[in-house]
Amino acid sequence: MKSSRFITLLIPLVLFLLLTVFLFKGLFSDPTERESEVLSKTFPAFELPDLNDETRMYTNSIFEGEVTLVNVWGVWCQTCAVELPYLTSLSDKGLRIVGLYYDQDIDPDFGTKTLNRVRREVVQTTNRFGNPYEFNIFDVYRNTSLDLGVTGAPETFLVDQNGVIRVHHLGDINPRVWRNKFETVLSGLSPELAKKISDFNESLEPINQPKGQSSE
Amino acid sequence: MNNLVKQAITCLLLITAGVIMASDENAAQVTREYAENYVFADPNKRKEFLELTEVLRCPKCQNQNIADSDAPIAHDMRRKVYELMQEGSDKPEVIDWMKQRYGDFVYYQPPVNAVTIWLWLLPVLFAGIMLVFFIRRRKGEDTMSQSELDSQIAKADKLLKED
Numbered sequence: 236m237k238s239s240r241f242i243t244l245l246i247p248l249v250l251f252l253l254l255t256v257f258l259f260k261g262l263f264s265d266p267t268e269r270e271s272e273v274l275s276k277t278f279p280a281f282e283l284p285d286l287n288d289e290t291r292m293y294t295n296s297i298f299e300g301e302v303t304l305v306n307v308w309g310v311w312c313q314t315c316a317v318e319l320p321y322l323t324s325l326s327d328k329g330l331r332i333v334g335l336y337y338d339q340d341i342d343p344d345f346g347t348k349t350l351n352r353v354r355r356e357v358v359q360t361t362n363r364f365g366n367p368y369e370f371n372i373f374d375v376y377r378n379t380s381l382d383l384g385v386t387g388a389p390e391t392f393l394v395d396q397n398g399v400i401r402v403h404h405l406g407d408i409n410p411r412v413w414r415n416k417f418e419t420v421l422s423g424l425s426p427e428l429a430k431k432i433s434d435f436n437e438s439l440e441p442i443n444q445p446k447g448q449s450s451e
Numbered sequence: 452m453n454n455l456v457k458q459a460i461t462c463l464l465l466i467t468a469g470v471i472m473a474s475d476e477n478a479a480q481v482t483r484e485y486a487e488n489y490v491f492a493d494p495n496k497r498k499e500f501l502e503l504t505e506v507l508r509c510p511k512c513q514n515q516n517i518a519d520s521d522a523p524i525a526h527d528m529r530r531k532v533y534e535l536m537q538e539g540s541d542k543p544e545v546i547d548w549m550k551q552r553y554g555d556f557v558y559y560q561p562p563v564n565a566v567t568i569w570l571w572l573l574p575v576l577f578a579g580i581m582l583v584f585f586i587r588r589r590k591g592e593d594t595m596s597q598s599e600l601d602s603q604i605a606k607a608d609k610l611l612k613e614d
Binding site: 266267269270272273339345377378380381382383384385386387 | 528556
């Protein structure tokens with residue numbers, strides 16, 4: 236009798252603790268983190284021109300036989316410029332990187348920029364921060380970005396030799412993100428390349444993570 | 452006197468409500484300015500378009516619908532909604548199109564599935580448990596009053612008599 240009463244008294248405390256744990260976890264959860272809808276699916280079908288040469292068209296066949304990192308970017312995006320140097324060193328290590336370029340300001344519905352001006356700005360930006368791109372696909376009406384579930388720039392997709400999306404990352408790419416999200420997937424696809432990049436990241440370690448600083 | 456106070460309070464409440472409603476209307480007009488860019492032959496379609504932009508959630512500015520948000524992605528999504536409607540898609544089809552790309556997240560009405568069912572079940576369960584709890588407690592009190600009350604009265608009588 237007495238012990239059952241004790242248990243009844245304990246119920247509110249237990250409920251309170253559970254609620255506390257639940258809410259405490261909420262403090263550290265990332266509200267922007269969502270499951271991507273395109274993961275493990277074929278890259279959405281597209282037919283888009285080269286940013287610098289509108290007569291050159293690209294389709295999904297660009298993915299055939301080669302692991303490709305598709306980087307959604309634009310010169311108007313600050314974070315994209317921040318990740319350019321690191322992406323450039325990744326492409327130096329042999330990773331194929333293709334840009335999916337989009338810019339609302341060229342669209343007469345939204346902005347006033349001309350295509351030529353955007354091309355100039357792209358050259359300026361890549362001259363300054365590095366050019367990791369084999370080529371840039373121009374997502375003229377941003378339909379491919381919508382099909383990919385892109386919410387902003389930069390976003391990056393790792394596409395395998397069969398044109399299937401294996402990683403979808405929102406935000407910039409840096410050594411930490413690479414280790415957490417890309418490394419294992421790439422080593423499943425191309426172990427040699429993954430090894431090369433992880434060795435490169437190791438060599439960066441002292442610069443990016445000084446002693447005593449926790450890896451977030 | 453009392454009546455006067457009541458009337459004054461009612462008046463105040465009505466005015467407040469009026470002000471709130473007016474400002475709401477204002478806000479709605481501001482956020483719908485973009486709609487002028489989209490031409491609809493059929494006014495019903497236009498209404499449907501506005502409704503859609505209000506039930507679809509901006510994936511970038513997470514607490515705004517695509518009608519409210521000024522994020523580039525919201526612009527693009529509004530245009531896509533318009534395009535899809537011009538191509539003959541109806542409301543559920545547009546919502547499905549968005550869900551396929553941005554997940555259930557993009558629509559303010561969550562689907563009922565194994566995880567989300569608790570949103571509806573938990574309050575009902577909680578109310579049920581509380582009800583059972585109270586009924587049982589009531590009963591407990593009643594039975595005590597039946598059996599133990601007599602003995603307690605007897606005790607009290609005894610004490611009184613001792614005095």
